Amino acid sequence: MREIGQVLRQAREEREMTLEQVSSRTMIAKKYLRALEEGDFNLFPGEVYLKGALRKYAAELGLDQEGLLSRYGGVSELEKAEKNQQEPQKPQSRPAVKRKVQPAQAVRSSRRLNKRRVAVILIIFALLVGGIRAISTIIAPEPPLANEPPPLIDDGAQDILPPEPIEPEPEPEPEPELPQVRIERDSLDPLKLRVINADAIEVLLSFTEHSWVRVHTNGALLFEGTFTAGESRALTAGESVRVRTGNALGTKLLINGQAIELPQSRNPLTLEINNAGFE
Numbered sequence: 001m002r003e004i005g006q007v008l009r010q011a012r013e014e015r016e017m018t019l020e021q022v023s024s025r026t027m028i029a030k031k032y033l034r035a036l037e038e039g040d041f042n043l044f045p046g047e048v049y050l051k052g053a054l055r056k057y058a059a060e061l062g063l064d065q066e067g068l069l070s071r072y073g074g075v076s077e078l079e080k081a082e083k084n085q086q087e088p089q090k091p092q093s094r095p096a097v098k099r100k101v102q103p104a105q106a107v108r109s110s111r112r113l114n115k116r117r118v119a120v121i122l123i124i125f126a127l128l129v130g131g132i133r134a135i136s137t138i139i140a141p142e143p144p145l146a147n148e149p150p151p152l153i154d155d156g157a158q159d160i161l162p163p164e165p166i167e168p169e170p171e172p173e174p175e176p177e178l179p180q181v182r183i184e185r186d187s188l189d190p191l192k193l194r195v196i197n198a199d200a201i202e203v204l205l206s207f208t209e210h211s212w213v214r215v216h217t218n219g220a221l222l223f224e225g226t227f228t229a230g231e232s233r234a235l236t237a238g239e240s241v242r243v244r245t246g247n248a249l250g251t252k253l254l255i256n257g258q259a260i261e262l263p264q265s266r267n268p269l270t271l272e273i274n275n276a277g278f279e
Contacts, residue, residue, distance in 0.1 A: 181198045212247070
């Protein structure tokens with residue numbers, strides 16, 4: 001008997017389950033689960049209830065139900081055989097001598113027989129009531145402890161909650177508009193240019209003909225050389241740019257993305273570009 005209980009307890013501990021959890025899942029009272037693990041099968045009111053609880057407990061733990069039941073049956077038969085061997089044999093009683101019953105004695109015997117039948121019926125009724133109570137005790141779960149919440153019963157219904165109000169998303173703040181970059185020429189000298197509303201001066205030189213160029217940025221020489229048609233050169237300066245070209249007709253100029261017209265002449269000229277800052 002204890003071997004079956006050891007199998008049940010080992011399987012439950014491997015699954016890290018408590019007797020309370022198994023009782024809640026199988027609807028078997030905890031005292032009967034403990035009796036199964038300890039091999040105390042006399043606690044059950046009958047063998048039918050014992051086998052039903054053993055089968056349900058084994059199924060919950062994923063064990064072989066029929067194997068445990070057959071093992072229990074084998075142990076049970078072995079214990080009965082040993083018990084019969086230990087009990088002394090009762091001597092056979094001699095056959096009773098039939099006696100002729102007088103009429104008065106027959107009436108009394110009939111009354112005694114009726115009383116015995118009534119007593120047997122009452123005993124059977126009491127056993128039925130006790131069996132029904134025992135079944136309800138096994139099936140009904142124990143009340144939850146004070147510190148433990150009652151088991152939740154999922155009846156398939158879902159709580160219907162009102163929809164949460166949807167708050168409108170705040171409108172994004174409009175990004176401040178950046179001032180437009182402008183290029184202005186000096187009214188007295190058209191070769192002097194001012195860049196307005198720009199962090200820096202961005203110059204792109206491209207060449208359509210053979211041309212010599214010298215460039216200063218912020219008062220310092222940046223580069224000097226001769227370029228052929230198809231070549232280009234980009235530069236950036238924070239304060240000022242000075243461009244000296246030997247062939248204005250073959251030189252194209254972009255300042256901060258804006259095309260600047262140069263005199264249509266192959267004579268040398270000098271452009272001065274200054275950063276005027278923001279307005």
